[in-house]
Amino acid sequence: MRRAAWLWGGVGKSTLARALAVDLGLPYVELDAVSHLPNWVDRDVDDFRRLVWLTLDENSGGWVIDGNYAGGLKGMIAKEADTVVYVNVGFWLMFWRLFWRSFASVRDKRLICGENVETWGRMFGRSSLLWYLLKQRKSINHERGPRLREWARDSRMIELDGARALDEFYVERGLVRG
Numbered sequence: 001m002r003r004a005a006w007l008w009g010g011v012g013k014s015t016l017a018r019a020l021a022v023d024l025g026l027p028y029v030e031l032d033a034v035s036h037l038p039n040w041v042d043r044d045v046d047d048f049r050r051l052v053w054l055t056l057d058e059n060s061g062g063w064v065i066d067g068n069y070a071g072g073l074k075g076m077i078a079k080e081a082d083t084v085v086y087v088n089v090g091f092w093l094m095f096w097r098l099f100w101r102s103f104a105s106v107r108d109k110r111l112i113c114g115e116n117v118e119t120w121g122r123m124f125g126r127s128s129l130l131w132y133l134l135k136q137r138k139s140i141n142h143e144r145g146p147r148l149r150e151w152a153r154d155s156r157m158i159e160l161d162g163a164r165a166l167d168e169f170y171v172e173r174g175l176v177r178g
Contacts, residue, residue, distance in 0.1 A: 002060065002061055002062045002082070003024055003026060003062040003082065003083075004062050004063050004064075004065075004080060004081045004082050004083070005017075005020060005024075005026075005063075005064045005065070005081055005082070005083040005084070005085060006064075006065050006066075006077045006078055006080075006081040006083075006084050006085070006152075006155075007020075007064070007065070007066040007067075007084075007085045007087060008066075008067075008068055008078075008084065008085070008086055008087070008144075008148055009068070009085075009086045009087035009088050009089070009144065009148075009160075010087055010088065010089045010093075010094040010140075011087070011089060011093070011094045011097040011098055011101070012087050012089060012097070012163075012166050013066045013067075013085070013087040014030065014066045015177055015178065016066075016085070016087065016166070016169070016170075016175070017030075017064050017065070017066035018064075018066075018178055019170070019175040019176060019177060019178060020064050020085075020175065021063075021064040022176075022178070023173065023174075023175055024062070024064065026059075026061075026062045026063055026064050027059050027062075027063050027064070028063075028064050028065075028066075029055055029059070029063055029064070029065045029066075030065075030066060030067065030113075031052070031065060031066065031067025031068075031069055032067055032112070032113040032114065033113060033114035034048065034051050034052060034055065034067075034114075035048055035067070035069065035072075035113070036113040036114050036116055037114070038114070038115045038116065039116070040113075040116050040122070040127075045072045048069075048072055048073075049072065049073065049076070052073060052076070052077065053076075056077075056080055065077055065081075075147075075150075075151030075152075078148070078151035078152040078155060079151065079154070079155075081152070081155050082155055082156060083155060083156045083157075083158065084148065084151075084152035084155045084156070084157050084158070085158045085160065086144075086145065086148055086157065086158070086159045086160065087160050087166060088144070088145065088159060088160060088161050088162070089162055089163055089166065090162065090163075091133070091137055091140065093163055094133065094140075095130065095133055095134075098129055098130060098133065099130060102118055102123045102128070102129070102130065103123070105117075105118040105123075106118045106119060106120055106123055145159075
């Protein structure tokens, strides 16, 4: 039987997706790495969709995918997933964890989103995730859940509401954060 899981939401989804992929013995796919070309160039949306479909086809035995990309993918991954995990942490926790993760990425010059490196200008610029979170705060808090539930209506839906629920999920399943 094929297993396919899509993790969506706030901070913590990528770490959880990698842990689930290891636990289930499935390939892990990071949508940020598919979406971003080198030098932070956004891949054309049609090419992005094509590559996501290709990834799903190439991993027909199952996969664990993390990433949001609501507008570009219009729920297509949820329709292919048998399980959708919604990591729904509070706005300020999401903001501060993202801030500190971005800070560490800049400081350590870590590769993120494929082959890209975060910079101070990018971290605080208008194209940063921090800026996006501030601008989209109301829609993130009020629109994400209902939209995802609609897309995932034919999938098993797991909602992890808050940091405590996320921690408990790790413990209950014996998952290791990596």
